[in-house]
Amino acid sequence: MTKRIEIDDDIYRHIASHTQHIGESASSILRRLLGLDQNGTQVSQATAVEPPVAEKAHGRTIFDSMTSADLAGQRSVVARFLYILAMLHKCHPEMFPKVLQISGRDRQYFSRSAAELEASGTSTNPKQIPNSDFYVVTNNNTTRKKSMLNHVALELGYSQAEAEKIRDFL
Secondary structure (H helix, E strand, C coil): CCCCCCCHHHHHHHHHCCCCCCCCCHEEEEHHHHHHCCCCCCCCCHHHCCCCCCHCCCCCCHHHHCCCHHHCCCCHHHHHHHHHHHHHHHHHCCCHHHHHHCCCCCCCCCCCCCCHHHCCCCCCCCCECCCCCCCCCCCCHHHHHHHHHHHHHHHCCCHHHHHHHHHCCC
């Protein structure tokens, strides 16, 4: 049986910040944070609470690091696109320079400078990928952005099935 409760926005953000995978329920997050098993029984503190995702070591995948709450908080396609790229960069900082090889028929998609992207075509609208020194063109339709995400995921070593899941986050 489920019950509904009202909570303040700051409490909700705190719970959502501890999401470990997309689709994880608030009840699962609270059980982990409170150290409760499925029956509501206290479990040992050693196994109860895992550290927040941001405190875990690199080498994780985007599926381990990105939360549905953070993704849902992005209000536009461009914001979601940049957020997903930022999370891929965060998970794979050493491999991320491989994206510099990705380009369209007539223009470059990624660069280390906005000016370089602007010089590669008209109406590129370059934006910096948050928390990185990479830039990406954003003046593409959603289908092209999905294709770019798919290509980035494959370059970073994700399987085709995983790349399609990442593409579908957009």
